[in-house]
């Protein structure tokens with residue numbers, strides 16, 4: 108049975124996915140921002156019959172992301188970059204001085220994936236799933252950190268498109284290694300913390316998002332399926348910038364520089 112690392116496993120979609128996979132017999136490497144948060148949110152799973160192990164790190168700190176990768180096991184079949192923050196609130200910065208949504212929603216996953224890719228390749232066939240969103244905004248390479256006229260929705264949407272661009276790049280880079288990479292919009296306005304905090308009325312259930320995400324993580328029918336973006340359970344077209352190889356190269360080169368802190 109698979110070993111699956113899920114970031115942001117303490118709430119919402121990540122917690123639901125961890126619960127389902129543990130119930131199905133997977134080894135779940137459940138990530139929390141801190142030991143305290145993990146023990147509180149995951150008590151039932153950690154004490155339950157499934158094989159669930161806690162790993163910790165604040166994704167707003169690239170040093171923590173490196174420490175998180177060190178806690179991951181040598182054997183890893185699936186990485187789910189799920190953790191994220193929504194669009195409520197003003198402009199904030201990560202510990203490394205980067206715009207917070209870009210840092211947590213995208214850059215942390217970029218670094219974590221690059222630190223774990225050899226472990227995934229060693230377990231091929233393996234999968235990387237980026238939990239993105241239908242809310243996407245093109246990256247303005249002249250103001251990636253959104254210093255000029257900050258808007259939380261745009262910050263969130265930019266970070267989500269960056270995750271999709273990252274998944275497309277990974278699919279190209281890792282195809283010969285037997286590692287697939289996909290991205291998805293799980294469901295629209297599930298009743299989770301990030302939605303309720305923004306004052307939005309939920310429009311779907313966590314179960315819908317769970318079903319869409321579970322398929323990409325574990326459905327044998329999708330074995331070998333790579334380089335695609337899904338809206339729920341349907342393959343869909345992402346923002347045009349995701350298909351622009353020059354924009355993807357710029358984002359990749361920028362990200363490589365930004366994580367060298």
Ligand SMILES: NC(=O)c1ccc[n+]([C@@H]2O[C@H](COP(=O)([O-])OP(=O)(O)OC[C@H]3O[C@@H](n4cnc5c(N)ncnc54)[C@H](OP(=O)(O)O)[C@@H]3O)[C@@H](O)[C@H]2O)c1
Nearest residue numbers: 115117118119120140165166167190191296297299300301
């Ligand atoms: N909800 C929706 O309708 C919707 C729609 C489209 C896409 N999505 C995407 O689905 C994913 C899951 O979202 P959700 O709705 O389940 O949200 P959620 O309930 O707010 O859960 C977010 C998770 O990310 C973790 N997290 C946030 N910041 C972190 C940090 N700095 N360090 C470590 N962990 C951090 C949270 O930890 P804590 O529990 O400690 O806060 C939590 O476990 C996100 O990527 C989101 O963008 C959601």
